Amino acid sequence: xEWVNAVIQGILLGGLYALFACGLSxxxxxxxxxNLAHGDLGLLAAFMLASLSDxxxxxxFVGLLVVLPGAAAVGWALQRGVLMPSLRAGxxxxxxxxxxxxxxxxxxxxxxxxxxxxxxxSGALETAxxxxxxQISIGGLGLLIFGVAVxxxxxxxxxxxxxxxxxxxxxxxxxxDTAGLVGINANAVYAWAAAIAVSTxxxxxxxxxxxxxxxxxxxxxxxxxxxxxxxxGGLGSLWGTLVGGIVLGVAQTxxxxxxxxxxxLVGHVVFLVMLAFRQGGxxxxxxxx
Amino acid sequence: xxVLSLERVVVQHGLLRAxxxxxxxxxQGETVAIxxxxxxxxxxxLRAVAGALPASAGIIRFQGQDxxxxxxxxxxRAGIALVPEGRRLFGDLTVEENIxxxxxxxRKGPWNLEAVLEAFPLLRDRxxxxxxxxxxxxxxxxxxxxxxxxxxxxxxLDEVSLGLAPxxxxxVYRSLERVIGSGSTVVLVEQDLERAMGTADRIVxxxxxxxxxxxxxxxxxxxxxxxxxxxxxxxxxGGS
Numbered sequence: 001x002e003w004v005n006a007v008i009q010g011i012l013l014g015g016l017y018a019l020f021a022c023g024l025s026x027x028x029x030x031x032x033x034x035n036l037a038h039g040d041l042g043l044l045a046a047f048m049l050a051s052l053s054d055x056x057x058x059x060x061f062v063g064l065l066v067v068l069p070g071a072a073a074v075g076w077a078l079q080r081g082v083l084m085p086s087l088r089a090g091x092x093x094x095x096x097x098x099x100x101x102x103x104x105x106x107x108x109x110x111x112x113x114x115x116x117x118x119x120x121x122s123g124a125l126e127t128a129x130x131x132x133x134x135q136i137s138i139g140g141l142g143l144l145i146f147g148v149a150v151x152x153x154x155x156x157x158x159x160x161x162x163x164x165x166x167x168x169x170x171x172x173x174x175x176x177d178t179a180g181l182v183g184i185n186a187n188a189v190y191a192w193a194a195a196i197a198v199s200t201x202x203x204x205x206x207x208x209x210x211x212x213x214x215x216x217x218x219x220x221x222x223x224x225x226x227x228x229x230x231x232x233g234g235l236g237s238l239w240g241t242l243v244g245g246i247v248l249g250v251a252q253t254x255x256x257x258x259x260x261x262x263x264x265l266v267g268h269v270v271f272l273v274m275l276a277f278r279q280g281g282x283x284x285x286x287x288x289x
Numbered sequence: 290x291x292v293l294s295l296e297r298v299v300v301q302h303g304l305l306r307a308x309x310x311x312x313x314x315x316x317q318g319e320t321v322a323i324x325x326x327x328x329x330x331x332x333x334x335l336r337a338v339a340g341a342l343p344a345s346a347g348i349i350r351f352q353g354q355d356x357x358x359x360x361x362x363x364x365x366r367a368g369i370a371l372v373p374e375g376r377r378l379f380g381d382l383t384v385e386e387n388i389x390x391x392x393x394x395x396r397k398g399p400w401n402l403e404a405v406l407e408a409f410p411l412l413r414d415r416x417x418x419x420x421x422x423x424x425x426x427x428x429x430x431x432x433x434x435x436x437x438x439x440x441x442x443x444x445x446l447d448e449v450s451l452g453l454a455p456x457x458x459x460x461v462y463r464s465l466e467r468v469i470g471s472g473s474t475v476v477l478v479e480q481d482l483e484r485a486m487g488t489a490d491r492i493v494x495x496x497x498x499x500x501x502x503x504x505x506x507x508x509x510x511x512x513x514x515x516x517x518x519x520x521x522x523x524x525x526x527g528g529s
Contacts, residue, residue, distance in 0.1 A: 164389070164390070164393040167382065167386050167389060167390040167393070168390055168393070168394070170379065170381060170382055170386075171379045171382060171387075171390045173381075174379040174380060174381050174382065175377060175379060177341060177361075177377075178373065178377040178378075178379070179362075179379075180340065180341065180360060180361030180362045180365075181339060181340075181341055181361050181362075181365065181370075181371050181373060181377075182365065182390055182391035182394055182395070182435060182436075182439065183362045183365040183366055183391065183393075183394025183395050183439060184362055184390070184394055185360070185362045186362075
């Protein structure tokens with residue numbers, strides 16, 4: 001039963017990874033940009049929520065009403081001010097630019113907040129549990145995070161497949177030059193995609209900060225997990241991102257069940273095995289079958 | 290009044306000059322065929338008019354307005370639509386989505402998804418298929434339909450017969466007759482001289498980025514055009 005519990009906890013943890021990863025996947029899918037500052041942008045949102053909590057006593061859930069639109073604005077500005085100009089300098093330039101941004105954000109956070117760990121108080125959710133039987137219980141916060149991740153990914157998928165904006169986004173992702181010839185302003189579409197991606201990073205950062213302690217150096221670690229989830233699931237595929245997040249989460253919790261020291265290691269091993277044998281990711285393999 | 294007016298337009302690909310100070314006027318409702326050998330600058334000219342390629346110099350006026358500096362998406366909204374060489378469909382989108390995405394961003398008018406399916410019946414059964422999986426003729430019909438649903442005042446067609454089987458070419462041109470017959474202004478780049486002369490009111494022949502022959506189809510002979518096409522005649526102008 002302990003192993004079943006480990007798998008369930010892994011699925012819930014996978015929700016958080018999927019949440020972190022979906023923005024990364026969206027930016028890569030639409031713009032072919034890997035945003036190395038993704039984890040730090042999520043962490044920046046977590047610190048903003050902490051500041052709102054300290055200054056005004058706001059619950060992080062209420063704080064998100066302020067932080068999420070702010071994150072969208074940051075994403076928009078990031079695309080217009082950093083990514084778009086850097087794209088003109090070649091494919092590697094945005095990678096270097098976002099790497100630089102990651103360093104700037106983490107050092108700025110270190111300067112302002114110091115290296116002390118902290119966490120966000122999620123209130124009653126922190127201790128709420130759903131008891132399935134004597135040995136298995138599901139944490140309320142974990143369940144909420146997983147539900148939000150699934151809802152967000154389903155919503156994004158529906159937006160991409162059913163709405164005219166989603167069609168424009170897919171068209172711009174397919175061929176930005178031709179998108180202009182059918183009236184699509186690809187730069188505006190990219191800016192919206194970046195706004196959505198950074199908002200999802202902020203949401204993931206908030207949940208991460210409620211779930212565990214964080215400090216200014218936590219961003220790159222979350223980026224690595226998000227990146228692994230995207231690769232395991234299939235690059236550019238939102239469903240794949242959810243599956244990849246769950247596989248990574250389950251690998252970590254099952255590894256931890258065997259030996260707590262193996263938790264992170266087993267996740268990395270699964271990622272490496274996927275890279276070695278199924279480069280397209282799980283979702284791509286299923287799509288071909 | 291001219292729908293399209295080009296004044297000393299220059300188009301360059303890096304250091305390579307594709308179009309040299311070209312002047313051209315196209316009137317309302319005219320169908321003009323641009324012919325010329327490979328590398329004559331035909332595609333570069335159309336792409337510059339549509340905004341897919343910036344003109345390095347000169348002025349492009351559309352319905353009297355200087356559109357030289359407008360990006361492609363704003364030129365489309367002004368009424369210029371290009372069916373690009375090689376179709377350039379969004380391969381991951383279905384036929385219907387390819388058309389709807391253009392319809393959403395284009396202008397309101399008589400052309401919509403249903404009108405396109407009526408004009409190109411071969412697309413009706415393929416509407417839910419991914420555009421990347423279509424045959425060449427079906428892809429070309431989709432590309433033309435995608436341009437038409439933006440309800441352009443000026444339709445630019447770049448090598449619509451390229452790579453298609455003769456039957457598919459005949460199908461595409463049969464459907465295009467409806468567009469041309471409706472009084473739209475059409476500029477087409479075509480390698481097939483006979484088809485160009487049979488479709489257009491006026492022929493413009495380009496050679497190495499320059500306009501070397503221009504005239505009404507009824508006033509030019511195949512020999513004159515062939516001679517200009519291969520650069521055998523000095524720059525000459527027929528009546529227009």
